[in-house]
Amino acid sequence: MSLRVYNTLTREKEPFKTIEPGKVTMYLCGPTVYKPAHIGHMVGPVIFDTVKRYLTYSGYDVTFVINITDVDDKLINKAKELGVEVKALAEQMTEDYFDNLNLMGVNTIDHFPYATDYINDMQEMIQKLIDRGHAYPLNGDVYFDVTADADYGKLSGRSVDAMMAGTRVEANDAKKNPADFALWKGSKEGEPAWDSPWGPGRPGWHIECSVMSCKLLGPSIDIHGGGLDLMFPHHENELAQSESASGETFVRYWMHNGLMQSGKNTGKVGGGHDRHGDSPAPDSTAPDSTDAQIANKLAGSAGAESVKTAVFAHHHPEVVRFFLLSTHYRSPIDFSLENIAKTEKSLDGFYRLFDSFERITGVDPYTLNIPNVREETVSLSSLDDELAANFADLRNRFLESMDDDFNTGGAVGILFDMRRAINGFIQQQKLEESCSPEQSEQLTAMVTLLRELAQLVGVFQRPVEKSSGADDEFVNGLMDLVLDIRQQARTDKNWTVADKIRDALKELNVEVEDGKEGVRWSRG
RNA sequence: GGCGCAGUAGCCAAGUGGCCUAAGGCGACGGAUUGCAAAUCCGUUAUUCCCCGGUUCGAAUCCGGGCUGCGCCUCCA
Numbered sequence: 001m002s003l004r005v006y007n008t009l010t011r012e013k014e015p016f017k018t019i020e021p022g023k024v025t026m027y028l029c030g031p032t033v034y035k036p037a038h039i040g041h042m043v044g045p046v047i048f049d050t051v052k053r054y055l056t057y058s059g060y061d062v063t064f065v066i067n068i069t070d071v072d073d074k075l076i077n078k079a080k081e082l083g084v085e086v087k088a089l090a091e092q093m094t095e096d097y098f099d100n101l102n103l104m105g106v107n108t109i110d111h112f113p114y115a116t117d118y119i120n121d122m123q124e125m126i127q128k129l130i131d132r133g134h135a136y137p138l139n140g141d142v143y144f145d146v147t148a149d150a151d152y153g154k155l156s157g158r159s160v161d162a163m164m165a166g167t168r169v170e171a172n173d174a175k176k177n178p179a180d181f182a183l184w185k186g187s188k189e190g191e192p193a194w195d196s197p198w199g200p201g202r203p204g205w206h207i208e209c210s211v212m213s214c215k216l217l218g219p220s221i222d223i224h225g226g227g228l229d230l231m232f233p234h235h236e237n238e239l240a241q242s243e244s245a246s247g248e249t250f251v252r253y254w255m256h257n258g259l260m261q262s263g264k265n266t267g268k269v270g271g272g273h274d275r276h277g278d279s280p281a282p283d284s285t286a287p288d289s290t291d292a293q294i295a296n297k298l299a300g301s302a303g304a305e306s307v308k309t310a311v312f313a314h315h316h317p318e319v320v321r322f323f324l325l326s327t328h329y330r331s332p333i334d335f336s337l338e339n340i341a342k343t344e345k346s347l348d349g350f351y352r353l354f355d356s357f358e359r360i361t362g363v364d365p366y367t368l369n370i371p372n373v374r375e376e377t378v379s380l381s382s383l384d385d386e387l388a389a390n391f392a393d394l395r396n397r398f399l400e401s402m403d404d405d406f407n408t409g410g411a412v413g414i415l416f417d418m419r420r421a422i423n424g425f426i427q428q429q430k431l432e433e434s435c436s437p438e439q440s441e442q443l444t445a446m447v448t449l450l451r452e453l454a455q456l457v458g459v460f461q462r463p464v465e466k467s468s469g470a471d472d473e474f475v476n477g478l479m480d481l482v483l484d485i486r487q488q489a490r491t492d493k494n495w496t497v498a499d500k501i502r503d504a505l506k507e508l509n510v511e512v513e514d515g516k517e518g519v520r521w522s523r524g
Numbered sequence: 525g526g527c528g529c530a531g532u533a534g535c536c537a538a539g540u541g542g543c544c545u546a547a548g549g550c551g552a553c554g555g556a557u558u559g560c561a562a563a564u565c566c567g568u569u570a571u572u573c574c575c576c577g578g579u580u581c582g583a584a585u586c587c588g589g590g591c592u593g594c595g596c597c598u599c600c601a
Contacts, residue, residue, distance in 0.1 A: 028601090031600095032599080043601065157528070204599080205599040225601095228595065229596065232527085232596060233596090260601085261594070261595090326536080331537095334536085336536095338535080338536090338550095343536090346548095346549050346550065352564085356564090407539090410539075412538090417548070420565080424564085426564080432564095498559090511562075514560095514562075516557095
């Protein structure tokens with residue numbers, strides 16, 4: 001089976017065919033850097049990082065761009081409010097964004113262009129649009145003329161007429177059409193401004209993506225991604241501008257990810273505004289869940305708490321990544337601490353398996369050499385036929401899921417199946433007691449395959465905090481002593497004392513497990 | 525008002541015309557193992573996919589109509 005991708009433009013899954021054979025160009029709309037990143041900002045990058053991983057594994061040479069919007073009304077207002085320079089605020093928030101991406105294991109992005117580095121190119125494109133009769137200057141602004149674009153609205157399925165009928169398009173009498181949008185905005189006193197043929201001003205929101213995508217990836221690109229909320233107006237306008245300027249198809253596959261929501265009725269995370277009065281105000285007497293509180297913090301109109309402090313303080317980022325990918329990217333995803341906790345629990349079994357692997361083979365599973373090309377998968381020849389067939393089948397099912405519009409939810413399920421198969425092997429062969437070189441080779445092949453597939457969704461890339469032992473010499477010494485005493489009690493069949501020690505340690509969040517090969521402990 | 529998306533077990537979630545008498549996870553219950561636990565493995569946990577009609581030899585999957593939740597139409601990823 002070959003890769004199929006859902007295309008928002010056609011509302012269908014289509015066979016994946018690139019513009020240039022073997023190459024993929026991919027652009028994702030990045031954040032406006034005016035406040036710390038919230039969890040919702042991580043969804044797109046994690047998903048498209050996974051898309052790139054999978055495409056790369058499948059043999060494509062992928063170029064992936066995420067833009068940084070560092071000029072914008074919200075940014076200007078926020079800077080004013082805080083009494084800092086726009087540039088300084090943008091730099092600080094960009095850094096926060098990068099930190100979070102890094103924690104989430106998003107590390108496949110090739111370019112992070114800044115809007116302010118492309119002002120000249122934007123002006124060129126605007127001029128081109130004016131020359132071609134698709135835009136018109138007006139009192140220091142420049143507007144895109146939607147009526148001059150025959151297929152305007154094709155992405156979001158709206159017609160210009162329908163939008164006219166909508167009552168909420170703010171009337172700007174001077175514009176030819178209320179749906180016309182700004183390409184260039186004349187600046188007011190004290191705002192960042194660049195000289196232009198139309199007077200000092202700054203670019204409109206949509207033009208930067210058209211320009212940067214064209215400059216870095218060419219006029220036609222394979223994949224353009226973003227949150228569902230960006231489909232209109234942002235992507236619709238980008239599309240209109242780009243195609244009107246170049247005369248070429250702008251994007252082959254439009255991919256839109258579902259938005260993160262929090263709690264049952266709280267709406268999407270990060271949706272800061274109040275509705276405008278036609279829906280009842282949120283019931284303030286409703287029990288405030290912790291999740292909603294966190295979501296509100298993340299949305300952060302008041303508090304500006306970042307993902308780092310709000311979530312990663314309590315959960316390893318890998319948990320969040322795994323959580324995001326355990327559902328389909330086009331579905332909305334419910335963020336809640338309960339869900340995160342469940343995910344954390346489900347991941348524990350993998351970490352235990354890796355610990356167990358290291359005990360048995362003496363090899364750190366994170367140092368294994370992992371194949372990263374589809375055709376060069378790990379060899380299963382050391383396994384007996386039945387096992388080899390079973391693992392090959394699991395791998396196929398994993399890849400089939402991913403081939404089906406990047407169905408990470410289905411694929412992740414296979415990882416659990418594989419975990420169970422490996423644990424079963426360890427148990428049947430009693431590897432915790434003794435392990436021959438042949439068995440070690442077999443086990444290594446299985447775990448390598450698990451990691452080969454896991455890398456495609458970007459998990460198990462680097463060790464999380466050690467789940468057993470500690471690196472504090474003093475603590476280790478103390479634990480050795482305590483456990484030695486407990487072992488003595490067990491040998492004497494003094495279960496009262498042995499259990500008392502175990503229970504007391506548990507109170508201190510130290511988990512003691514008696515295995516065949518000896519006692520283990522870990523801090524919760 | 526207009527345009528979209530979604531509704532699968534206690535919870536999360538995959539499956540979108542026949543391999544579905546519906547993956548996987550969390551939870552629960554039973555068994556193996558254990559001094560007892562923990563971990564691990566095995567088994568059980570939806571005859572049914574929001575409701576009502578229709579198309580079809582056959583539908584969770586397609587169509588029509590409801591109900592419910594959500595998003596966009598306002599420079600939110």
